Amino acid sequence: MSKSIGTGVSQAREAGMFGEFGGSYVPEDLQHVLAKIAEAFDRYKDDPEFNKELRGYMKDYVGRANPLTFAKNLTEQVGGAKIYLKREDLNHTGAHKINNTIGQILLAKRLGAKRIIAETGAGQHGVATATVAALFGLPCTIYMGKYDTERQALNVFRMELLGAQVVPVEKGQGRLKDAVDVALEDLVKNHESTFYLLGSAVGPHPYPTMVRHFQSIISEESKAQILEKEGRLPAAVVACVGGGSNAIGAFAHYIDEPDVRLIGVEPAEAASIAEGVPAVIHGFKCYALVDENNQPKPTYSIAAGLDYPGVGPEHSYLKASGRGEYVTVTGKEALDAFLTLSKVEGIIPALESSHAVAYAMKLAKTLPKNESIIVNLSGRGDKDVEQVFEMLHKQ
Numbered sequence: 001m002s003k004s005i006g007t008g009v010s011q012a013r014e015a016g017m018f019g020e021f022g023g024s025y026v027p028e029d030l031q032h033v034l035a036k037i038a039e040a041f042d043r044y045k046d047d048p049e050f051n052k053e054l055r056g057y058m059k060d061y062v063g064r065a066n067p068l069t070f071a072k073n074l075t076e077q078v079g080g081a082k083i084y085l086k087r088e089d090l091n092h093t094g095a096h097k098i099n100n101t102i103g104q105i106l107l108a109k110r111l112g113a114k115r116i117i118a119e120t121g122a123g124q125h126g127v128a129t130a131t132v133a134a135l136f137g138l139p140c141t142i143y144m145g146k147y148d149t150e151r152q153a154l155n156v157f158r159m160e161l162l163g164a165q166v167v168p169v170e171k172g173q174g175r176l177k178d179a180v181d182v183a184l185e186d187l188v189k190n191h192e193s194t195f196y197l198l199g200s201a202v203g204p205h206p207y208p209t210m211v212r213h214f215q216s217i218i219s220e221e222s223k224a225q226i227l228e229k230e231g232r233l234p235a236a237v238v239a240c241v242g243g244g245s246n247a248i249g250a251f252a253h254y255i256d257e258p259d260v261r262l263i264g265v266e267p268a269e270a271a272s273i274a275e276g277v278p279a280v281i282h283g284f285k286c287y288a289l290v291d292e293n294n295q296p297k298p299t300y301s302i303a304a305g306l307d308y309p310g311v312g313p314e315h316s317y318l319k320a321s322g323r324g325e326y327v328t329v330t331g332k333e334a335l336d337a338f339l340t341l342s343k344v345e346g347i348i349p350a351l352e353s354s355h356a357v358a359y360a361m362k363l364a365k366t367l368p369k370n371e372s373i374i375v376n377l378s379g380r381g382d383k384d385v386e387q388v389f390e391m392l393h394k395q
């Protein structure tokens with residue numbers, strides 16, 4: 001029997017509503033296309049054949065299950081609760097994003113898609129999408145703000161190596177938001193042939209629910225692993241939050257375990273939950289950083305993957321309902337954690353994940369030694385080494 005990846009807990013009931021958050025605030029022609037994707041997702045998520053294929057790729061291509069590593073040296077240095085690292089950094093392509101792109105492309109194939117499109121900001125989701133498009137032999141167009149293509153030239157080249165066409169988007173400010181707009185226009189125009197592979201637990205229904213489903217393998221594995229190692233559940237699960245996909249995947253199987261604290265860590269420089277207000281952006285309702293005209297505000301985090309003015313609707317709901325805790329960490333604290341983990345554990349974390357590590361270090365000190373904390377190490381830091389070099393040598 002092939003089990004389904006994902007659980008039903010706290011999933012959106014009505015058209016992707018999480019309390020007042022989520023939903024689908026889009027024009028009617030797009031609504032029809034999204035309904036078709038939602039229907040396919042509902043049909044296949046519990047389909048044994050679909051799940052057998054998904055599990056196969058997760059194992060033999062992504063390299064799952066990845067380990068839950070006890071960070072012994074870090075734990076000793078910090079003093080307090082045991083710190084465990086869920087090693088999404090060890091996946092093929094170096095982060096959690098591949099879990100979602102494999103899941104969605106299998107669905108796209110079931111829908112008969114002949115072509116894949118995606119948006120990307122820093123390029124990480126673009127690379128994960130180009131990777132699976134290559135694997136499944138589907139042509140792939142990645143929309144990327146022109147400004148971002150210039151900042152991330154190497155990721156553009158990486159996507160091109162993988163056979164994708166990268167289209168620089170000049171309209172608006174040439175940023176992620178503009179790339180999303182153009183991708184949606186493409187989808188509406190070409191929906192018969194095209195599947196839009198969205199990169200985080202954001203956007204209109206069914207994307208937040210679907211992305212969470214494919215990412216929830218993180219907590220499915222970590223729960224079994226911590227029970228095996230510790231014989232009990234962790235005191236807390238800590239994950240960084242950009243759009244919220246790695247965090248919701250890391251939380252999913254613990255949401256119904258009231259004794260496990262769920263802690264999302266945002267960059268202080270782009271704290272959608274901590275400083276945002278409920279608003280509709282990019283076709284769904286969430287906590288968002290908006291200006292007086294309700295337009296998303298530009299943000300700046302040292303971790304490009306966390307630089308998003310909104311957050312997934314389920315995180316918005318977990319915050320509003322009190323089940324989740326959301327905290328902030330500064331770029332400076334994240335950089336210190338990046339350096340510490342590299343030095344004491346021999347693991348160079350992504351700058352995004354370093355935000356979670358930074359908070360876990362603060363939290364561990366306050367908890368007894370017999371408790372444990374799981375930190376979701378969403379990605380590896382190879383991509384960030386040059387940026388950290390510049391940050392250290394600038395001062």
Ligand SMILES: *Cc1c(COP(=O)(O)O)cnc(C)c1O
Binds near residue numbers: 096243245379
């Ligand atoms: C993209 C990315 C993130 C942020 O995205 P979420 O959807 O919030 O998970 C975090 N860590 C890494 C390594 C990333 O590549």
